Amino acid sequence: MLTGIHAVFIGGDARQLEVIQKFAEKDATVTLIGFDNLQNQFSGVKKASLSEELLREADVILLPAVGTDDNGKIDSIFSSEELILTEELMRSMKKRCTIYTGMAKPYLKKMCHEHGVRLVELFDRDDVAIYNSVPTAEGALMLAIQNTDITIHGSECIVLGLGRTGITMARTLQGIGAKVKVGVRKKEHYARAEEMRFNPFYVQDLASEVSNVDLIFNTVPAMIVTAQVISHMPHRSVIIDLASRPGGTDFRFAEKRGIKAILAPGLPGIVAPKSAGKIIANCVIDLIMEDQEKWGNG
């Protein structure tokens, strides 16, 4: 239980509703900032405005997936009010207050560092990245179905990268009956791909592997689907780039060659906000409870 914990939510999207709900269920004291238009009534949850007084009381602060922008602005789909995480606000936070977000921009990192506030980037964590890979892969699959005139079953798919997202992506495609090749750079990934009955190749040979491809799903956060690679791809093929901005594709060249290439960030929040919210909620609550055990309740 989170009894006695004061959690302040600043901004967010549909995912955050699930987190709020779980916090309320666990008996946390919950205050919402930037949720004025939210109808949904959670029992025992109150709304407030962004203020130093309030943050002074906070044990944990929950920001949206992207934290703040480069100027400290926090997005909320539930409010038109502007929310800025200023120096003053940072300064008001108590020692041991922890800020949770998905991924932090330099602004937020710097702020936390300067003011000695602990910052937890959830999407960095292996467990969260693996859980998030599931809605990511489903979103990518949906895009693939929508953007081709063929069935994914029986199609020639390539997944680049066999990390946390890549394994799930490859498994999802295989599960639906695609022929799956995976591009890797480590021998142990090559071996695991063989065990999983994906057809592995080394990414350095990518250009020679794409001549018959229908779909490429990229999870490598580096320029990998280069102009040279694209020039070997059939015109009908589609690139779905999952790597975080700016992706790993030469989008300009793809467009020039008439090959559809889609940069698709933030899929979990788009295709499965409720599941994505649950992932965040479970992880944060776990971490808070571990902290409680470590430090006691006070």
Add this chain to the structure above:
Amino acid sequence: MLTGIHAVFIGGDARQLEVIQKFAEKDATVTLIGFDNLQNQFSGVKKASLSEELLREADVILLPAVGTDDNGKIDSIFSSEELILTEELMRSMKKRCTIYTGMAKPYLKKMCHEHGVRLVELFDRDDVAIYNSVPTAEGALMLAIQNTDITIHGSECIVLGLGRTGITMARTLQGIGAKVKVGVRKKEHYARAEEMRFNPFYVQDLASEVSNVDLIFNTVPAMIVTAQVISHMPHRSVIIDLASRPGGTDFRFAEKRGIKAILAPGLPGIVAPKSAGKIIANCVIDLIMEDQEKWGNG
């Protein structure tokens, strides 16, 4: 090869392009009626208007998936011209001319019967129904992803019917990580479901199986998701009804209870017209070649 076979295509949608292409590749003589707006140039394929002279020459006539409507009208997305299959046109066809379509309405069946023209309904065939089950299941999966805020992975799914579409639908959902229950009425389907690690139940018990369901996929062409069943479903759940019109769901009651219910006919032509066209092409070409073997080439 189809050398010497004169194939006349009347109307159609994107699927038919694939069929035309395959016929051209197999060296058939191909005439297109109702394709005036089609840019795509197939070598050796000519366009024409609907006329008795032309049909007199036809060895095979290919109609769109739905054949004609109840008044003999044939749809074409490539033309604004009106295409009607009249008595006169039927009369002009030669003995042994065969008409291929997906499913025939009573009008077309009657016409063919009266004029002694062989009619082949492709979607009736077990092989075609199984091939088509693949794009159908992918389309249904796409709808499921779009119409829920959770991942299909880990969700509670029910598939009704373990026929040609039902098996594929259940396998697709299992492949992507859903928890799959299937509702059947035959003991051998129950047994096969257990072997396939679906959780089977008998459809007579449907009402008691839905209390925790996230998604129902119906393939039973009979009223099965009744008001009584719907009244036991959670509000969040979604019904995707694949059975041909009017489906097997009490849509009126679903709406009243605020449960999303989607009638989703014709998915292969929508989500994978190229694959769907290939299925038709392969089957028709096979059948023609078998006929040739049986009867000789003349």
Add this chain to the structure above:
Amino acid sequence: MLTGIHAVFIGGDARQLEVIQKFAEKDATVTLIGFDNLQNQFSGVKKASLSEELLREADVILLPAVGTDDNGKIDSIFSSEELILTEELMRSMKKRCTIYTGMAKPYLKKMCHEHGVRLVELFDRDDVAIYNSVPTAEGALMLAIQNTDITIHGSECIVLGLGRTGITMARTLQGIGAKVKVGVRKKEHYARAEEMRFNPFYVQDLASEVSNVDLIFNTVPAMIVTAQVISHMPHRSVIIDLASRPGGTDFRFAEKRGIKAILAPGLPGIVAPKSAGKIIANCVIDLIMEDQEKWGNG
């Protein structure tokens, strides 16, 4: 429940223990003939000798999987006593007494026919055949692992027949990572094989499909792995023939060519007698309860 039903078990193997147990649990009156050496004590179950008096009381008689041999002899692994199903015994059975067995030889069929006793051959039933396909496939897999020096994962396997056993066999091999081709003769089986991502071919082309095979699993009860086929197989390959005696393999030629060929009947009773017994028990109990509903309890 089976209260009031008198079930007489004559002979059997380890499977029958499971059936006896279930009958006892369901409150049937159970008498065992030919189980003298059985230690296992089931409560409320008594042993007896084969006699007309006893069979006169029987509502159902359960014979072992193979029923009787061609002379009426019934096997029992729990007794050295000879058990013969004579004319006299048959004559003593009451109208509506039903005999359950796996598969009946002509002797038993003739006896039942002549004396008007209903005979149920369980292994004939689609549901039982499908349930039994599971231990059959596991047994075949065990033989494959034992009789090769390679892993089944990654090996080139062919399954002949896509019936009740064939589907399960192919799925089991695919599940463990083999490359699976299936030989069929019906178009709808070809289509289902493609949907299931097996590589299908028509059995008429078998000889040209085996040049690289590691393992053939035959479920076709007809001579299909002929000398001609075997002559195209590599020496290292292994044939596991699951079809009932005499199998579908030219064993003599296989031996001559030095290719290992194994006829493997009765696998469920060998590798999973408890599961196999449960399959029989569930089915028989179901059938008896359906009869009760139809006819009332008397």
Add this chain to the structure above:
Amino acid sequence: MLTGIHAVFIGGDARQLEVIQKFAEKDATVTLIGFDNLQNQFSGVKKASLSEELLREADVILLPAVGTDDNGKIDSIFSSEELILTEELMRSMKKRCTIYTGMAKPYLKKMCHEHGVRLVELFDRDDVAIYNSVPTAEGALMLAIQNTDITIHGSECIVLGLGRTGITMARTLQGIGAKVKVGVRKKEHYARAEEMRFNPFYVQDLASEVSNVDLIFNTVPAMIVTAQVISHMPHRSVIIDLASRPGGTDFRFAEKRGIKAILAPGLPGIVAPKSAGKIIANCVIDLIMEDQEKWGNG
């Protein structure tokens, strides 16, 4: 190619034949020591006795999977000759000679360290461990089929550890239709298990997870299936312990409670020596060729 490389094989089992074959194919100069009874003729491969002169010429030396025993003895199933890796022999090896083995005992490690000879333990490598996990899992599955009277399909299985062997073991069981729970200790393993549709739990809760188990497969190289755990297991259940000697099971207590517990080391060499040999061959050849690239051919 391995042209110019002198490879000396000292002892071994069936696996080594595959390695020798591959070396010969790659044009290495191959000398076999301790293979006097080997019939199999590899072209261009010569046999010899263990001598300083010979080892002086060796570029690479291949020992069996277990290397030497604690006294320097090397096993060979192809010879009755005694083979001892003495100080003198070690001293004769040239700088840059590399010894390849599966796992090295302290004796071998010490020898190599003292004489500055590079030692590569292949089974330590992630890629090799993953490749070997495949025959290991198949061997374990075979043992499971042999040692139960139920089908693995539908049975309650627990896999302990989700490392290189554990993932493959769990996937194999799932592939054949078992209900699979996996015991882990890291959150990211818990997450991956959920993605893969295994049911995860934390190993600290093992005792409370086994009350209904049919089979436990252990891959954790530490005492984990303790007396306390075993006391909660049903009598029918079976433990298959894959961890290297002495395993992770309290075998004494299991025996006392009448629960079958099997320590099963060295499965790849037992159930699939040819595949196991190929894994070794591919890896060693790869490593040699990388060395060649790095250092040139001389």
